[in-house]
Amino acid sequence: MVSLKELKKGLLTSLWFVFLTFPIIVIKVDPIQRTVIWRWQNALYMALGTFGIYLLVKYYQHRKENQPSRPKNTEQTESFLHGILQKPLQRKILVGVVATIAVLFPHFFSTYQTNVMTTALMYVVLGLGLNIVVGLAGLLDLGFVAFYAVGAYTYALLNLHFGLGFWTVLPIGGLIAAMFGVLLGFPVLRLRGDYLAIVTLGFGEIIRLILENWGKFSKGPSGISNISRPGFLGMEFSLEQSILYTYYLMILFVIITIFVVNRLQDSRLGRAWIALREDEIACQAMGIDKRKTKLVAFSLGAFWAGIVGVMFAAKTTFINPASFTFLESAIILSIVVLGGMGSIIGVVFGALILILMPEYLRALSEYRMLAFGGILVCMMIFRPQGLISNIRRTYRFEKKPQ
Amino acid sequence: MDYFIELFFSGLTRGSIYALIALGYTMVYGIIGLINFAHGEIYMIGAFTAFIVATVLSIYGFPLFSIVIIAGLAAVVWSSSYGYTIEKIAYKPLRHAPRLSPLISAIGMSIFLQNYVLLAQTSDFLPFPTLIPDWEFMEPIAHIVGTTDLAILVTTVMVMVLLTVVIKFTKIGKAMRATAQDRMMATLVGINVNNVISATFIVGSALAAIGGLLIASHIGQINFYIGFIAGIKAFTAAVLGGIGSIPGAVLGSFVLGLTESFATGYVSSDYEDVFAFSLLVLILIFKPSGLLGKATNQKV
Structure with a gap:
């Protein structure tokens, strides 16, 4: 042999x-x-x-x-999943099963597990947000965590100084993050590929360093504690109830995000992003406004990150700049790359695998970052399209029976 | 005035270290158009190898002079081997892939190497042994420019001269320049492009290792994370000078080193890294081709 x-x-x-x-x-x-x-x-x-x-x-x-037929096999499992997703009845059953599991999860598992799951769901939303920028529009953003930090700090500071609640700040956090997205987007519009990656990386580090050093504004490395948990019509929650509530909130966010991203993908804007990713010059020649399309991609991605940031601050009740390092950006990028760039279901799976696996395999958690690095390299070499690759929407000509 | 000169020399020292790392970036970019994200990690591994070898030798009681030579050689040999292997594993299979694939692979490699050193060694800061003693004749000006600063400057200049000779006059240097100009054409005139790319990675890594050794003995401590920031800053320097251009990388490094030194000296030392990153962002916005780089038009 x-x-x-x-x-x-x-x-x-x-x-x-x-x-x-x-x-x-x-x-x-x-x-x-x-x-x-x-x-x-x-x-x-x-x-x-x-x-x-x-x-x-x-x-x-x-x-x-x-065995030349070997690669076909993997395609079959993949098309099996896609097949389920495309047939309405099977799709409904699958969605029903997933929804039941999601709803019943906290009742069968401990509070700790629920908390872990909430974190994983946050990464699902973060991954879907980055997926807009990297997967759909093809702009490699290595400073995604900056927007996450902006959202988290918006809530923490507004809560600290003005006592604003979770629901008030949620849209504000998202909008401020989106504003930062535009702020970053404007200067880098002209840059392509690798330069863009480095500038976004620099931007992410600048935000973190400012948060760390500007003590009067952000309380520096010691961070901000005692942030209020999310409330509901002024009701008082115990700690366990609050965790449960956050979990269901997160489920709701995931559903909304999947819905919005799914609709965006097939919209005029989504198709413009894909065109931009495939070929910038051809895309411009087709009359697509490159500036606007890129800016919208940046700001929408940032918006989701900002919202999750607010969520994160409310969940942990304590934030400091150490939560927003480059490694965090790298984890989110690994989620998108592992799951499959541009594929919603892939990103969901990627986030659940990458975040839950180190939690349950405690022995492996030391090797977590090592594995992330290895995964990025191996995926690029062996399976650049990700675990579950995106299917392009195609139209087939079908003869009507006479 | 003394303060100014002190800052000037400290800027030059920083600049020379950045230059040693930036050359690796710029050479690799010139030849295969890839930002070798793992380059900062190669520098870190060079510093670590030097640290381990030097400490082992000093524990076994070798004389200082031989420690410097052996540790330096070990750093160069191992860093070059890492550079060579990384290219073979992570970049070679992706030579014809879309542009983003090798970049993501490089980021993965960088994270992998950082954590590899973290797991195999430690996450603490380790004290680096003093390799360069304070010479007596430096005593009168020691408060302005230290012995290590001088040693770094001299070593850097020597390495630069050597590199220039290699690239200008040797066969492999010529092959490198030819490949950088046009890879397809270089293949057609009988240059083995794979070997040239490997050689570029080896030379770049060796330079980074020398940089790692020098900076570690200058600062006096090392950690698994030093490669990240140093790598980004050296990349900034390479872009500042015009990526792909060798004199540009050196010029950019000195500009960056001096800017940082004066900014931390006269403004605030908390925002040292912010200055570097802001400079990078500003350059890319106003002059993406850099100080000495050529602007290329994209043709359809």
Whole structure:
């Protein structure tokens, strides 16, 4: 199955990786106690691991070569899901099942689980917001977390200084974030692809650094605490009720977001975004206003982030700039990339997988960021369209029976 | 006036470090048009390797001079190996993919490497051993320009001269310039483009490793996160000078270093990074091609 030559190559590859990782994973020095710990077993794990991965990759390559029908299989599972979504009855059943699970979830699981689920749902909405910018309009935004921070701080500050409640600030937070989106959008309109990515990254860092250093305004790194939880017509909630309430609110937000994004996708604006993503020049030649389309994409994406920001501040009742680092942007981007750029159901799955998995596999939570990095690379190489790729709306000519 | 000169020299020191990293960005961009996001991490790994090797050697009682040489060599060798491997794993399969794919892959690689070092080593700040002793003849001016500053400046100038010679006069340098101009044409005249790209990554990584070694011994401590900010700033410098242009990267780095130094010295040190990022945003808005870069028109 695997030839001798390949075995030799695999051996060399694993030796190379042992050499490569040697100083970092084998030696551990303590510069204060002045001791050196040699962790030889790590080198062995590295060698075995690399060799195993190499064999696995080779095995799959062989299988792919010997069975040309192999890739069709994955498409079948995918079209199965799409098939369900496209047939009205099956779709209704699926939606019904998902809705029942969502509604009953807090009654079967503990408060802690509900809280975790609420967080995951927040990332669903964040992912769908970023999906507008990255997936539909094709603008790589690495500073998405800035808008999230703007929303969270809007609520925290308005609540602190003026005592404004959750429902009042919710639209304000979204609008202010959208305003920042336009503010960022204007100067970067002319930039393409990678430059845009870096500027948005810089923008995200600027916002975080300002929040961290401008102590008089944002209370600096110590953050703002005692933010009010979301209320309902002035009713008083206990902590558990409040968590339950936040959970249902989040479910509602997810439904609204999915509805809006779904409608947007097929609207004139959504098609303009996709055209912009595919080819900017051709898109302009078709008479689409590039400036307006890009700005709307930025501000809409930012709007959702702002709303989730308000939600986040209300849920945790405490925020500080450490919650809004670049890694957060990277997580949201991983969600969109893993799920499939432009695909709503993909993003929902991506968020649930990436956020829930490290929560339940506690042993793996240390390796979470490592895995995110690895996922980004592997997805780009092996499956750039994501787990569940988007289906383009197509029209088929069907003959009417005479 | 002393304060001004002190800030000037500290700006030059910063600038030379940025230049060493920015060259890697600009060379890679010139050849394959990719922002190598993981470049900052290569610099960090260089600094870490130097730290580990130097500490081990000093614990086993080697003389200082040999520690400097061996740690420097180790940093260069391992960083170059990382650069080479990263290119093979994360960028080579994506050479014909849409533009965003390699960029996302590079971001993934950067996160991966950061956490790899974090998990294998530690998240604490580690004290970097003093590699460059304070020379006695520097005593009278030590309050303006320290020995390490001088060593960094001299090393950087030497490395720059060496790089210029390599790119101008050697065969691989010529091949690099040819590939940067037109990759297809370079293939047609018999240049092995894959080797040229690997060589570019190796040279860029080696420069970053030297930068990592110098800055770590200058600041005196390292951490797994140093690559991120340094990488972004060096990228800013490369864009400032015009990405793809080698003299531009050096010029941009010194401009950025001096700006930062004066801004933190005379305005406020809290917003050090904000100055750099604002400068980046402003440049991209008003002169996206940079100081020495050529504006390219997109043709249909």
